[in-house]
Amino acid sequence: MNTAATNTVTTNTGTTNTATQARPARIPISTKAGFGIGQIAGQLFRDTPSLLLLFFLTNVMGISPAIAGTAIFIPKVVLGALFDLGIGAVSDRFADRMPRRNWFVISGLAAPVAMLGVFAVPQASVGFQVAWVMASFSFYMAVYSSFSVPYLAMLSEMTSDPKERTELMGWKHSFGGIGLLLSSSLAPMAVNALGADQRAHLITMGTIGVACLVFMLIAWRVARGIARLPQTAGDAAAGRSALGGLARAFADRRFVILSISAVVMTVSAGIGYASFPFFVKYSMARAEPLHDLGVMAAIMGVAVIFGSPMWVMVSARIGKVPTYVMAAAGHGLIVFVWGLMPRAPVEVAYVLSGLMATCNAGWGTVVLSLLSDCIAQAREDFGENRAGSYSAIWSAIEKAGIALGGTLIVGLLLSWFGFDSVAAKQGLPQTEAALFGILFCYSFLPGVAKMTAAGMIWKFVREPARLQD
DSSP: OHHHHHHHHHTOOSSOHHHHHHSOSOOOHHHHHHHHTHHHHHHHHHHHHHHHHHHHHHHTSOOOHHHHHHHHHHIIIIIHHHHHHHHHHHHHHTTTTSOTTHHHHHHHHHHHHHHHHHHOOOSSOHHHHHHHHHHHHHHHHHHHHHHHHHHHHHHHHSOSOHHHHHHHHHHHHHHHHHHHIIIIIIHHHHHHHTTSSHHHHHHHHHHHHHHHHHHHHHHHHHHTTSOOOOOOHHHHHHHTOHHHHHHHHHTOHHHHHHHHHHHHHHHHHHHHHHHHHHIIIIISOOSSHHHHHHHHHHHHHHHHHHHHHHHHHHHHHHOHHHHHHHHHHHHHHHHHHHHHOTTSOHHHHHHHHHHHHHHHHHHHHHHHHHHHHHHHHHHHHHSOOOHHHHHHHHHHHHHHHHHIIIIIIHHHHHHHTTOOHHHHHHTOOOOHHHHHHHHIIIIIHHHHHHHHHHHHHHHHOOOOGGGOO
16 A cells, blocks of 8 residues: 555656656555545534534523624634634645644544533633633634644645546545534434533533544554655745745636635535524424434435445546536525425435435535646646645635534524524524524525535536546
């Protein structure tokens, strides 16, 4: 395994096409699988607070949705973006002295503390609770960035073959399905089984933090056998100006178009994700919403695991752009239809959740493959390894979009439609306006947004001829 990985990297100097042709055609399955395991940790970090935190702060701690959403949004977007961009630039500049894989150890050791801190909100004044959430979530975002940015950058550097990059992203997304099972199925079900109070959340989050440490260390161990790309003259120039490297990323039209579509998708994903528990409890009127949410999330996780390789095969036949459009538009249509029939039998919800997750696996896998193609082209066209900068910006977009949609927008919309967190804490019903607000947040708004993003990719993104071979 090590020999193949070393040859894969050291033959690509980024200066000639001959080196690219000498690169081995295939990455060992053991490397793809072992490194892909790291995405379980990434999924746990991304999804668990997105799903549980706003619901926890409103329904357990009794904080209003607008205040709770703002407390999460500020550190997740403002500081999260700064952490992403900073780590991306630093990991590019000091890659020869600080291999990207070593960031996995740092983030892994800090993961249990970060997971626990966010839910360890003390019983105090609302002002103190808000300050606690903002401080603990800022630390959480720093830990998350120290893993997510180097991890995505390494995925983009492992091969020059675009088909291999699609397969790598397929492995990543399949393991993301396992992470989805843990974060969105087992976690809420565990919280429900332990009593759904703050203690239940802390036990669950502590366990998830330890799991993140294990998965990050596995990825770190496998990454030791993957040598990084040697530095080119362009890389050295970029290293002298980290901010310049970020600025040059925004001058790449291909990357800008992908980034704009990612903003639309991640904001809509965040809106749907954070409002999902509210949808299950109030729109579907389920007596044990966290348990039922866990069952549906388990179905989603299985659909992602098996759906990702299916979409890899589809993209090999019809191309990446048509595959993305099919999956993203399908996702939007399904979630929109679900909002029109929330009280349908729960078996219908199971089917819809599986179909929705299958589509999610498609656009999620393909868009990352398109991103890795963009990074590879930038290296060919400009003689610079911009993997860290591009990955940092992309990671910042994902986190900021999910935070904007999943905390600030959902919190403000729910409050605007009249959701009463005090009544929720006491188990009292919500108004008709509040119930419509939940439907709007989970179904109608994300459904339209996803179909809009599909149209953007269809209209503006093209696969370069040399990447279609």
